[in-house]
Amino acid sequence: MGRPKLIQVDVTDGRGLGGAKNKTVSVQTRIPDILAFRDTPGFAYLLLAANPDAPITVLRRVLDAVGPHQRHPATWMYKRRELFKTPAIPEGTDERVIAFVQANMNLPAWKMRAELRKQGIRCSTALLHRIWMAVSYLSAME
Numbered sequence: 518m519g520r521p522k523l524i525q526v527d528v529t530d531g532r533g534l535g536g537a538k539n540k541t542v543s544v545q546t547r548i549p550d551i552l553a554f555r556d557t558p559g560f561a562y563l564l565l566a567a568n569p570d571a572p573i574t575v576l577r578r579v580l581d582a583v584g585p586h587q588r589h590p591a592t593w594m595y596k597r598r599e600l601f602k603t604p605a606i607p608e609g610t611d612e613r614v615i616a617f618v619q620a621n622m623n624l625p626a627w628k629m630r631a632e633l634r635k636q637g638i639r640c641s642t643a644l645l646h647r648i649w650m651a652v653s654y655l656s657a658m659e
Contacts, residue, residue, distance in 0.1 A: 569601045604651040618648045
């Protein structure tokens with residue numbers, strides 16, 4: 518299968534105290550020959566699959582370094598990264614929301630949100646979608 522390749526990217530880290538710091542981050546490409554796909558639309562997906570825990574800012578820098586045709590918005594990257602993680606119910610989720618999602622798996626997230634609001638429960642459609650993914654994944658695993 519071959520050794521994983523490393524792509525080194527210069528990143529500005531603005532988190533924490535002391536202001537922005539420049540650093541070099543190594544991103545592993547655990548999929549063999551991922552760079553062979555750099556001119557295809559699927560390269561961003563392969564990069565996300567190979568590095569599901571890498572920060573999105575770093576992955577966007579890698580895509581920019583590969584070429585301007587690989588550039589994607591951060592929201593696009595965040596949504597697609599969820600495809601490559603094992604779905605789990607987010608911590609601190611209200612049990613009533615989980616029960617509602619389990620009982621209404623056939624409804625779209627926006628309808629679930631509207632029904633929950635009628636019951637006085639506030640929840641985003643993104644959170645409902647994540648819960649739906651986790652519930653359907655866990656029920657398929659049983």
